[in-house]
Amino acid sequence: EVQLVESGGGLVQPGGSLRLSCAASGFTFSSYAMTWVRQTPGKGLEWVSLITGSGGGTYYADSVKGRFTISRDNSKNTLFLQMNSLSAEDTALYYCAKVILSLHDAFDVWGQGTMVTVSS
């Protein structure tokens, strides 16, 4: 069964850091680009970042560029999102998702999300 399981969310103070993880199983992880998408409670979806299968290409939304870093460990089938300089605007449910095939493609598998709350 293809599965993504996020972890690492929690409560953090403004200006703090957090590292999210996404454990993948059921598919050849290194063959697929992966992405992070967030959702503010009661609001819509916002794309955050994407990384190619090899990890050689990374892309970011302007709202997180310079503060967040996406990475992956293909030997451990795990995707990461390092989040620094967090602010209240980063409070959201963070989903990891798998890209169907190519970089210009939709997201066919989603995790259940991990909640990040930035508050003092």
Added chain:
Amino acid sequence: ERVMTQSPATLSVAPGERATLSCRASQNVYTNLAWYQQKPGQAPRLLIYAASTRATGVPARFSGSGSGTEFTLTISSLQSEDFAVYYCQQYNNWPPLTFGGGTKVEIK
């Protein structure tokens, strides 16, 4: 940035009726468009990609159409499990990948 606009924001439909959801792109995205369904407390689920291709396991009552800047998701006969929020997403020109604001399909 490709801005995606969905309408209506809320659609009230009786079970068994047809639902038609719209998504408009601010610039041409060709057929690089997906539709997702999200139920309360759940992650989004891919329904349609490449504007009209159903994802694995998606019932035939869901269909997508359109290209360029105008797209439609049609649910031919609403079932109880179809009441949810639906999002469109373009993946033609990025970053950023962009989603529409969503259409909530509620029971009439």
